[in-house]
Amino acid sequence: MLHTPAHGLFVGLITLDLLYLVTELPNRNQKVVALDSLTAAGGPATNAAVAFKHLGNQATLLGVMGCHAMTSCVVTDLQQCGVTFVDLQPDRAEPLPTSSIIVTQATGDRAVVSLNASKSQAQADAIPGSILTDLEHHSIQVVLIDGHQIEVGHTIAQRARAAGIPIVIDGGSWKPGFEQVLPYADYVICSANFHPPGCPTPDQVFHYLSKLQIPYIAITQGDRPIQFLSQGESGFIPVPSVTPIDTLGAGDIFHGAFCHFIQYTSFKAALTQAATIAAHSCQFFGTRQWMKEERIKEKDKG
Numbered sequence: 001m002l003h004t005p006a007h008g009l010f011v012g013l014i015t016l017d018l019l020y021l022v023t024e025l026p027n028r029n030q031k032v033v034a035l036d037s038l039t040a041a042g043g044p045a046t047n048a049a050v051a052f053k054h055l056g057n058q059a060t061l062l063g064v065m066g067c068h069a070m071t072s073c074v075v076t077d078l079q080q081c082g083v084t085f086v087d088l089q090p091d092r093a094e095p096l097p098t099s100s101i102i103v104t105q106a107t108g109d110r111a112v113v114s115l116n117a118s119k120s121q122a123q124a125d126a127i128p129g130s131i132l133t134d135l136e137h138h139s140i141q142v143v144l145i146d147g148h149q150i151e152v153g154h155t156i157a158q159r160a161r162a163a164g165i166p167i168v169i170d171g172g173s174w175k176p177g178f179e180q181v182l183p184y185a186d187y188v189i190c191s192a193n194f195h196p197p198g199c200p201t202p203d204q205v206f207h208y209l210s211k212l213q214i215p216y217i218a219i220t221q222g223d224r225p226i227q228f229l230s231q232g233e234s235g236f237i238p239v240p241s242v243t244p245i246d247t248l249g250a251g252d253i254f255h256g257a258f259c260h261f262i263q264y265t266s267f268k269a270a271l272t273q274a275a276t277i278a279a280h281s282c283q284f285f286g287t288r289q290w291m292k293e294e295r296i297k298e299k300d301k302g
Contacts, residue, residue, distance in 0.1 A: 051256025066092030108244030
């Protein structure tokens with residue numbers, strides 16, 4: 001079935017990801033030779049935007065990149081993926097945040113050392129008027145906020161709520177200021193590492209978010225079933241079983257796919273289909289190869 005493409009706005013972190021595939025993690029003072037390596041744009045909102053675009057939509061990424069030489073790698077990757085990006089600090093001379101990721105071949109587990117957006121926070125007045133106009137005129141159909149640009153995310157959430165545009169929160173981990181944004185959310189999809197203050201257990205997380213009158217809440221748990229609470233209905237949704245090559249970005253891809261599927265199906269169905277996309281992505285090294293494999297299959301069918 002064909003669906004009308006949507007325009008999604010993705011607000012948050014933009015990084016330069018340096019990925020290495022290894023047979024095993026290095027020990028103390030040990031050097032290892034990588035089996036493979038990749039460079040790509042990264043960050044929760046970024047990878048979600050890429051997945052959303054890949055599924056046939058228009059994606060606009062709102063974050064901080066700046067004019068450092070390192071940004072050219074990120075710009076090239078986003079352009080190749082067809083994602084429109086809006087830089088909140090185009091004159092910023094400092095390097096953008098970089099993530100170094102080591103993926104263990106046998107398990108797909110990843111170890112990450114990164115610098116988040118704590119040193120590159122933008123102010124709300126940096127939001128271009130064109131973005132606010134698009135929200136006001138409903139040229140944007142869904143907004144995702146990952147919490148890495150809190151002040152900007154807060155303003156976008158306010159404008160989107162006023163315009164009746166659905167807001168999806170990527171709750172990868174708790175970030176200071178999230179309490180300002182969450183009350184505007186329609187959908188909050190958390191990882192098992194999302195712990196609001198005083199909420200170490202899933203039941204406490206659900207209770208905290210329910211008190212904010214958020215109608216749709218889910219907690220992903222890797223290869224374990226997704227736990228959800230939907231307007232009084234609760235339960236678990238199984239996820240596909242796969243042999244993982246690389247789990248990096250699977251949660252981000254899940255969020256981008258969810259933003260796509262929620263345009264035309266129910267909450268539980270969108271979670272189910274997003275889980276299928278995310279599981280598929282885990283069978284490839286890096287956050288882009290799964291899309292290339294799908295394009296090859298489509299060409300073969302043609």
